[in-house]
Amino acid sequence: MTTTEPRDAIEQVSSKFGITPEDYMLPARTEIHMLDVNGKLHPSGQQGAEPGHEYPLPSPKALVDAYEQLVIGRRVNDQNSALVRQGRMAVYPSSHGQEACQVAAALCLAEGDWMFPTYRDTVAVMAKGVAPMEVMAGFRGEWHSGYDPKQYKVSIQSTPLTTQLLHAVGVAHAAKLRGEDTVVLAMCGDGATSEGDFHEALNFAAVFNLPVIFFVQNNQYAISVPLSQQSVAPSLAHKAVGYGMAGERVDGNDLVALMAVLGRAVRLAREGNGPLLVEAHTYRMQAHTNADDATRYRQDDEVQAWIAKDPVTRMRAYLADAGLLPEETEARIAASAEAVATTLRDGMNAENNPDPSELFAHVYSTPTTQMAEQAAMLADELAREEDAK
Amino acid sequence: MSPTVTTSSAANGNVSAATAAAAARTADAGTQPVTFAKALNSALADAMALEDSVLVFGEDVGVLGGVFRITDGLTKRFGSERCFDTPLAESGIVGMAIGMAMNGMRPVIEMQFDAFAYPAFEQIASHVAKMHNRTKGRVPLPMVIRIPYAGGIGGVEHHCDSSESYYAHTPGLKVFTPATVRDAYLMLREAIDSPDPVIFMEPKKLYWSKEQVDLEALRLSHETDAVPPTEGRAAVARSGTDATLIAYGPSVSTAMAAAEAAALEGRSLEVIDVRTIVPLDDATICESVRKTGRAVVIAEAPGFASVSSEIVARIQERCFHSLAAPVLRVTGFDTPYPAPKLEKYYLPSVDRILDAVDALQWEEGA
Numbered sequence: 001m002t003t004t005e006p007r008d009a010i011e012q013v014s015s016k017f018g019i020t021p022e023d024y025m026l027p028a029r030t031e032i033h034m035l036d037v038n039g040k041l042h043p044s045g046q047q048g049a050e051p052g053h054e055y056p057l058p059s060p061k062a063l064v065d066a067y068e069q070l071v072i073g074r075r076v077n078d079q080n081s082a083l084v085r086q087g088r089m090a091v092y093p094s095s096h097g098q099e100a101c102q103v104a105a106a107l108c109l110a111e112g113d114w115m116f117p118t119y120r121d122t123v124a125v126m127a128k129g130v131a132p133m134e135v136m137a138g139f140r141g142e143w144h145s146g147y148d149p150k151q152y153k154v155s156i157q158s159t160p161l162t163t164q165l166l167h168a169v170g171v172a173h174a175a176k177l178r179g180e181d182t183v184v185l186a187m188c189g190d191g192a193t194s195e196g197d198f199h200e201a202l203n204f205a206a207v208f209n210l211p212v213i214f215f216v217q218n219n220q221y222a223i224s225v226p227l228s229q230q231s232v233a234p235s236l237a238h239k240a241v242g243y244g245m246a247g248e249r250v251d252g253n254d255l256v257a258l259m260a261v262l263g264r265a266v267r268l269a270r271e272g273n274g275p276l277l278v279e280a281h282t283y284r285m286q287a288h289t290n291a292d293d294a295t296r297y298r299q300d301d302e303v304q305a306w307i308a309k310d311p312v313t314r315m316r317a318y319l320a321d322a323g324l325l326p327e328e329t330e331a332r333i334a335a336s337a338e339a340v341a342t343t344l345r346d347g348m349n350a351e352n353n354p355d356p357s358e359l360f361a362h363v364y365s366t367p368t369t370q371m372a373e374q375a376a377m378l379a380d381e382l383a384r385e386e387d388a389k
Numbered sequence: 390m391s392p393t394v395t396t397s398s399a400a401n402g403n404v405s406a407a408t409a410a411a412a413a414r415t416a417d418a419g420t421q422p423v424t425f426a427k428a429l430n431s432a433l434a435d436a437m438a439l440e441d442s443v444l445v446f447g448e449d450v451g452v453l454g455g456v457f458r459i460t461d462g463l464t465k466r467f468g469s470e471r472c473f474d475t476p477l478a479e480s481g482i483v484g485m486a487i488g489m490a491m492n493g494m495r496p497v498i499e500m501q502f503d504a505f506a507y508p509a510f511e512q513i514a515s516h517v518a519k520m521h522n523r524t525k526g527r528v529p530l531p532m533v534i535r536i537p538y539a540g541g542i543g544g545v546e547h548h549c550d551s552s553e554s555y556y557a558h559t560p561g562l563k564v565f566t567p568a569t570v571r572d573a574y575l576m577l578r579e580a581i582d583s584p585d586p587v588i589f590m591e592p593k594k595l596y597w598s599k600e601q602v603d604l605e606a607l608r609l610s611h612e613t614d615a616v617p618p619t620e621g622r623a624a625v626a627r628s629g630t631d632a633t634l635i636a637y638g639p640s641v642s643t644a645m646a647a648a649e650a651a652a653l654e655g656r657s658l659e660v661i662d663v664r665t666i667v668p669l670d671d672a673t674i675c676e677s678v679r680k681t682g683r684a685v686v687i688a689e690a691p692g693f694a695s696v697s698s699e700i701v702a703r704i705q706e707r708c709f710h711s712l713a714a715p716v717l718r719v720t721g722f723d724t725p726y727p728a729p730k731l732e733k734y735y736l737p738s739v740d741r742i743l744d745a746v747d748a749l750q751w752e753e754g755a
Contacts, residue, residue, distance in 0.1 A: 144523040149491070156523060160515050166481055167516070170488015170496075177444075177470055178493070196508075200481035207476055362522045363560050365529060365584040368621065368668035 006209040006274055010244060013273040017053060025246050027237040028053070031281055032261050033251040037309050039317025047257070055260035064324050066103050066255055067315050068333045073099035073123035074312050075337035076132070079344050080122070080139070084290045088348040089139050093120040097253070097285030100311035101217045103127050104258035108213075108266045109185055116155045116168040116186040120217075124187070128154050132340055133347040142354045161192040165201035165214065172210040183211045183269045185262075191222020193239065194230050202277065206243040211269035213262065214277045217252060219284040224297040240277035252280030253311040256318065283309075356382065420603040426596040428570045429459045429535075431604045432577035433497060437467050439612065443581060444489065445472040447482055447499030447535075456501055457537055457596055483509040483534065487516050490530040490586075497581055503538040504547035510555070517586045518561030533580045533587045538566075539639040539689050541594035541736060543729040549593075550726055551690035553638075556588040557666045557699070563620070564666040566590040568641035570600035571607065572664060576619050578611045583620070592639035623670035625677065629659035632683035632746055635674060635700055637663035640687040640737055647742035658746065666696055674700065675707045682713040683749040687737050692720030714750035 014024035032048040032055060034041060044054050058066075077099065080092040095102050098120075106127035109115060117125050125135050130152045137146020138157065145156040155171075158164035168186035175182035192198060193216060205212045216236050220227055233239055240247025246268070250261040258280060265276040283306040287294040294303075319325045360367055360375040367375065437443045445463055447455070451474040454461030463472035475482050479500055486496035500506035506513075513534065520528050540549030557564045563585050567573040573591070580587035610616045626641060627648050636644040641662045648658040659677050663669065678684045684704055688697040701716045719737040727735045 143525065144519075148527045149524060150527060155491070156520075156528075160511060163484060163512060163516060166484020166512065167488035167491060169481075170485040170490070171492040172488070173485060174489040174492035174494045197480055197484060197512075200476070200478040200484065203476050203478070204481045204485055358525070362524075362526045364563070364668075365521070365526065369671065370668065 006206060006244060009209050009272060009274045010246075013246075013268065013271075022241070023050075025241040025244065027235060027240070027247045027249050027279075031249040031251050032257050033254050034257040034260060035251075035254045035314050035318050037314060039314040039321065041256075041318065055257070055264060058256065058259045058263065060322070060324050062107075062259065063256065063315075063319060064329065066107055066259060067319055067325075068336060069103040069107065069127045070099050070255060070312055070315055071333050072337045072340050073102050073127065075341050076123050076126060076344065079341040080136075081286070081290070083344065083348050089136070090141060091289050091291065092122075092139055093289050094286045095120050095123050095284075097306065097310070098217055098219055098282045099123055100255040100258055100315070101215075101252045101280045101282055104255060104262050105185055105187060105215055107259065108262035109183065110266075112153065112180070112182055113266075114153045114155065114168065114171050114182060114184045116164040116171075116184065117157050118161075118164070118187055118189065118192075119157050119159050120189070121157060121187055125154055125157060126340075128152065130154055132343050136344065136347060140348065140352070142352060143358075162188050162195040162197040162201065164188075166197055166204065168212055169201050169205045169208075169210060172205070172212045173208055176208075176210060181211075181270050183213065183266050185213045185215055185266075187215050187217065189222065190216060190218040190220065190227050190236060191225065191230055192216075193236050194222075202239070202243040202245065202275070205275035206245045209272070209274045211272070212275040213265045213269055214275065215262070216277065216279045217282055218279050219252075219282050221284055221288070221298070223288040223292060224294075226297075235279060237277055237279040243275075243277075245275045245277060246273075247277040247279065249279040249281065252282030253306075253309045253314065255311055255315045282311075420601050420606075422599040423570055423602045423604060424596065425567075425570050425573045425591075425598050426457060426459055428574040428602070428604065428607075429577055429591065430461055430463075431608070432574045432581070433460060433463060434466065435608050435612075436497070436578060436581040437463065437471060440495065441471075442493060443471075443495045443497060445497050445499070446475050446486075448475065448477055448501050450474060450499050455499060457593070459535070459591075459596075460499065479506060479509040480512050483512040483517065486532050486534075487512065487520065487530060490532040491520075491528055495531050495533075495581060497533040497535065500534060500536045502544075502548045503536055503550040503552045506534070506536050506552065509534075513556070513562070513588075514559050518559045521585065522561055529584050530586045531584050533577070533583075533589050535577075535589045535591060537593045537596075538590045539592050539594065540726055540732055541639060541689075543732065544593070546726070546728070549732070551639075551688070551721065553588075553590055553666055554690055554695045556590075557696050561586070562667060563587045564590065565620070565664070566592065566638035566666060567664065568592070568595070568626075568636075568638055568662050570598065571602050572619060572624075572662075574602070574604065574607050575611055575616060576664065579618055579620055590638060594639050595642070598642070619664050621665055621668040621670050623664055623673040624662040625659065625673070626662040627658070627660040629657040629681065631657045631681055632685065632749055633659045633661060633674075633677040633681045634685050634687060634742065634746075635661045635663065635677075636687040637666060637696070639689055643737055643739060644687050644742065647739045647746070650739055650743060651746060656746065663700075669700075669703070671703055671707065674704065678704050678708045678716075679711040682711055683746075684712075684716045685742060685745045685749070686716065686718045686720075687742060688718075688720045689736060690721055691723045692718050693723045695720065714748075717745045717748060719745050 030048040102123035134147035172184040237247035237249040450460040634644040
């Protein structure tokens with residue numbers, strides 16, 4: 001375990017950047033953006049970074065790989081929303097419009113790094129490698145969660161807001177005590193920054209100087225309540241300085257900028273410089289869930305303005321202009337997206353009846369006497385139903 | 390077991406001196422007077438010595454050794470990475486412990502007082518209790534949440550709640566509460582070893598009680614599995630034939646005193662110390678009630694919708710035909726825990742227990 005005190009860590013890293021600790025912690029004066037709405041690369045020096053702190057452009061291969069995940073992510077969102085409309089699952093909180101954030105969150109992490117997602121981060125969970133139908137088990141109503149968090153280093157998709165940020169802090173703390181260089185990415189939304197656990201998690205991570213990236217997807221709404229009613233801070237990224245950590249804000253529909261900003265954040269965290277807060281400006285294009293009616297609280301022209309900033313269109317335009325999307329690459333990417341959609345459709349259409357005896361199997365490591373009695377009662381009830389058929 | 394339970398006076402605020410003196414006395418091996426607090430302290434130290442993954446953290450548990458000195462000396466002995474203070478935020482303490490348990494550690498965390506654990510309730514109810522089940526056992530959470538609880542110490546508001554029913558009502562949690570010095574040691578060691586999360590409720594009024602025990606012998610018997618586990622096994626704290634008193638934690642010593650007094654009047658009362666509220670030992674409770682035919686359940690917590698009401702319900706479901714009288718309860722009133730000068734009216738007392746025993750329809754009985 002590194003014995004660096006949090007305050008020393010901040011002083012060391014800010015001196016490496018040649019700035020004061022306060023300037024290191026404050027976000028740049030504007031959000032970081034690398035692609036314009038038409039997919040043209042902003043010239044270096046006009047990307048929002050402070051002079052001398054520009055972000056390097058990710059490699060062409062990394063960008064094309066990320067674009068493939070972006071296309072898959074959009075297909076996953078739209079396929080799942082269609083399956084909800086067809087009555088194949090009860091609910092799917094779509095990240096349509098936020099796919100650049102989803103993909104960047106997964107791809108910035110290395111093999112042993114952990115992710116702590118929310119219910120809206122299904123695309124990120126799949127992009128980190130969790131098998132699609134294992135992810136969908138929860139939404140399908142089979143069990144509350146369907147994949148092995150330890151196998152994939154992806155925690156459960158948290159439904160309560162920001163409770164998972166503290167679990168992320170604990171995973172990072174345990175890894176640090178063992179001298180491992182694990183980085184943990186902890187995700188939440190703009191509304192969630194009002195929760196108490198958001199505050200406690202950022203404070204704990206900073207006090208213990210832990211390698212946690214707090215990644216806030218600011219999609220402007222907490223169900224119906226706009227950000228202006230959650231916070232009057234200059235930005236959510238500015239909250240970082242209050243905890244003694246660095247904050248940055250980034251165009252959340254610009255995959256190139258997201259990869260650059262999250263890439264640097266992960267590197268800094270892994271080097272022992274403590275936690276960072278990254279706020280991505282994006283937009284929830286659809287309602288909170290299929291049970292919500294977004295027309296009650298927002299105007300169509302606002303939605304239309306965000307369609308013009310669509311992350312998939314912009315990234316495709318950039319890569320095509322740069323000559324990185326030959327026809328065979330586009331065809332391969334389209335085929336991978338279709339393959340995932342087919343997996344989802346087939347999986348959701350397959351018959352599935354979870355075993356009721358499992359109700360009692362996992363409450364404790366070994367069922368208690370009371371669990372065993374209740375399991376026997378249910379088994380008897382089911383046997384009598386079977387006999388009556 | 391027949392422990393010498395010396396309940397401290399309400400005015401005893403000199404925790405550190407008492408514990409330090411007790412620590413000095415236990416420097417020599419062999420059976421000697423040991424406080425409840427020292428037994429817990431030794432259990433933590435022995436578990437930490439045995440296994441590097443055992444970590445202790447919370448508020449004031451480091452250099453200070455905890456407000457009740459239960460973590461005394463642990464930072465000095467094991468270093469500030471294994472026993473450390475956190476920022477003052479209970480949800481943060483429990484939430485971080487969950488993550489550490491997910492990643493190979495066995496955190497043993499302290500909530501400073503019963504009512505100060507409430508900010509952590511969401512983490513406990515939504516995650517500590519549910520992680521194992523929601524991941525089908527793939528993410529066990531081997532962690533212990535220690536909570537000093539209950540009254541009888543003249544404490545101010547928010548320092549004397551009996552909050553065990555909240556936890557017992559939440560599937561996925563185990564709830565332990567020792568009533569003797571010996572059990573304090575053994576049950577904490579068991580809780581730390583458990584693959585399941587344990588809410589470990591320590592009756593504050595017992596911290597300075599003493600028993601003759603040999604801590605080194607207890608350590609050896611625990612580590613060699615020479616003693617039977619306490620989990621799911623109530624203890625018959627006193628044998629009797631006429632009626633059964635069922636109690637746990639802080640109420641066991643009151644029940645024992647009541648049984649002592651009843652014996653002088655020629656009535657033989659059996660006392661059951663529940664020990665682990667979850668899992669509950671229905672078998673031992675029912676065996677006793679079937680034998681005596683009469684029962685009184687005693688608890689400090691308000692009786693309404695509580696552990697005591699659960700025990701009564703289970704007795705009547707299982708032992709109805711053995712009962713000579715309705716099962717009665719002596720519990721805290723359904724009021725908030727009172728101010729120090731009123732707590733003697735609130736707490737179950739020997740007299741109130743004896744009154745309940747007297748009301749068990751002896752004339753109509755067999």
